[in-house]
Amino acid sequence: MxxxxxxxxxxxxxxxxxxxxxxxxxxxxxxxxxxxxxTFYICKSLExxxxxxxxx
Numbered sequence: 347m348x349x350x351x352x353x354x355x356x357x358x359x360x361x362x363x364x365x366x367x368x369x370x371x372x373x374x375x376x377x378x379x380x381x382x383x384x385t386f387y388i389c390k391s392l393e394x395x396x397x398x399x400x401x402x
Contacts, residue, residue: 351386352402362390362398369400 358365366388368374378385383402391397 353399354402355399356397357394358396358398362395365398 369385369388385400385402387399387401389399391399
C-alpha cells in the first residue's frame with residue numbers, strides 16, 4: 347500500500363470561511379471518503395486572506 351500526500355496552495359475566489367464550509371460539507375466529505383482521500387490540514391494565509399493551503 348502506498349501513501350501519497352498532496353499540498354495545494356492557491357488563491358480563493360471567495361473567502362476562506364466559505365471555502366472551509368464547502369470542503370467540510372457532508373457531501374464533499376462523502377466524495378473524499380469514496381475516493382480514499384483524507385484531508386489533514388486546511389489553513390488560510392495570514393498575509394493574504396484570499397489564499398489557502400490544503401494538505402490531502
